[in-house]
Amino acid sequence: MRPSHRRRHGAVVTLAAALAALGTGQTLGAAAATAAPHFPAATSAAPHSPAPASAVATAQDQAARAIAGSLSDSAWRDRVRTAALASDQVPVTTLAHGALKTALASADHRIAVAKGLDGQVGPLLRLRLGDDSMRPALTAGRTPWVAAASSDDDTSTVTAYDSHGRAHTLDARTAPAHPVYVVDIDGSKALAAGLKILGAELQRRGVASAVPVPTTAQSTRKAAGQAASAAAGFWTTRITAVELSDDEEPWVKGDAEIYTLVTGFGQDGKVRVDPVDMPYLDNDGTVYRPNQILVNWSNYKYNLADAVMMEEDGSTNYRDLAKAIATVLLTIADQGTYIPLVNAVLDAIPNDWWTDDPDYVDSWYTLARSDNGTRNGARGNGWMTVEPYFVQEF
Template sequence: MGKLRHGVVAVVVLASGVVAAGAAQAAPARPDGVGRITDRVAHALAVELGESGARPALGTAPADPRVLDRRGRLAPTLAAANADVLTAKGLPAGSADLLRVRLGDAGMAVALRDGVAPLVAAAPNDDEATRFTAYEPGGRAVTLSTVEVPSRPVFVVDIDVPTATRLGLDVLRRATGTRSIQSGPIKAAGGYWATQVTRVRVGDNQEPWPKGSSEIFTLAGGFGPDGKATVDPVQMPYLDDENRDYHPNQLLVHWNHYRYNAADVVMMEDDGDTNYSALATALATALLTIVDGGAYTPLVTAILNAMPASWWVDDPDYVESWYTLTTQTSGTITGARGTGVMDVRPYWVEEL
């Protein structure tokens, strides 16, 4: 069953060299991405499995990696790795324990129960890769195919993407000022109009078997009552599988947030490596350059252009976009890329 997935966006940080006392100082080392961090965790867990001889049962549901640390020796390693993951994703220090481990495929459970020694691997970041590294108990590296599911069980280390996305959208809201938006001129006495999604379907390509679930979120963009461009992040945690209809009845655009009767929607996904601080900074910078000239300006292009070209080899992944929704927009609307479809309708939100 295919999960929603695209190519991933890597954040490139440029540092300027500083010359002091006639010698150039080296720029600080760039922090490791999520993939490198989880690979280190996978190796550490494999070494521990080899030394302990344990064969723990593990399902396809994500679990705390400490379930594989039967002797409790990896607590400092796992704590440091989790702190590094939060830094790599641009999330507040200590905000969550994001590391997770799971069985790579449900069909591996039988071999695991029969006592077959499992491999341990980090979920690969590159959707286009055909091979990735796993570790034998004891730590010896082996190469696996991302296309063919092995008969030998594989414990896959990745992160809690739903929790990371929830925290990341809070970072976006703070950076883009959406929490401070006041009621705009479209609000009527006793309530306001919103746009409700009654059905949504997104098509995508089949992802490699070791990849975990992604997390979809949308950025609803428009001009706030103060005339400044703004983006309102909306999490869509239910939208897991490609080519499947979902009926969330979710409010997507809150029209009391906007000055004009028009807004754009950009749908994206986080499949593990998104740096929300970097994304928030890029979006906030891009929005500052957009001036309200007395007529609505579409924001989809501005949002996408906020991301350097180098980001499009890693995530956050661009999924789909819809231009110029209004308070009257109703019925089936197809995205600009042709891969996403939504049924929407106006919805009156009454005051209590």
């Protein structure tokens, strides 16, 4: 089950809620005081970049049709059934052969291009059984229908295809009795590749960005020739626990793929964005204890930073995202006091991207280096417990 999301329209969050857990004792500048959490207005002036959602959705739908038609071959159908019962992530392009493999490889390529990923990412399409309740019927030998996963949280219907090419309209909220294979994208693989491209593109466009932060705290090695010192290292903020809120979502959707953009002013006084991959955050209503580094304070000029948590729904073009964010953030100058950047990041995302993705999950304004305890998100969609953590060099 994915975490809940709420689109930009109609959301109201107070500044008090966003800053309730600040507790740093630091007085923020006038710019910070007026930066109340919000969803950007529908008339945002952010640079427009065509959303790749339609290209990805079309490729997935074509893949679903091709796979459905291929299931008329009993030997192939048995092979897919065995794989689907054994794993919830079947690399269907790799498993396929002949004309089907060619068709799926073509769809994979179109998806990678739409997402701004390079040719080294490999096959992204995967197949899974839509719901565990379908396992008995699949095991009994019923020929499954095949549907493409939707990236729209609010969809009410799902179109599935049978082996004769006929379309069946299904309820998105109630899993059907008939077994259905769902074709979607390996989100973890796409996100890992996408965040690397996002960081590289931000750097190329003049916004400093580190490589995605590792899942768990890791020590660092000293540069050659430096003397060993017990005090050498850097301070970080580490996530010890995190949970996102419950929400009823379509059975056709799989696990969430969550990442966070940490923003602030670098040591050079310029805005920087550091992407943080959160591959463990699969389900809502579940408390995860990752001990993951969120902020490396040695990268920042001030002792405050912001965090914007997003979900990759399958259609994000990371090169376009980097361009949009850089275009807006490069206009923000260091005024000698900390300025929250959450709103600027949200305003940078082109309006049509909010139709399906990338989904805004939650945001944390003014995370402080001294924060030690639970911080609720500004949207109220999640919370995380953080602590100062010193990474010691050796």
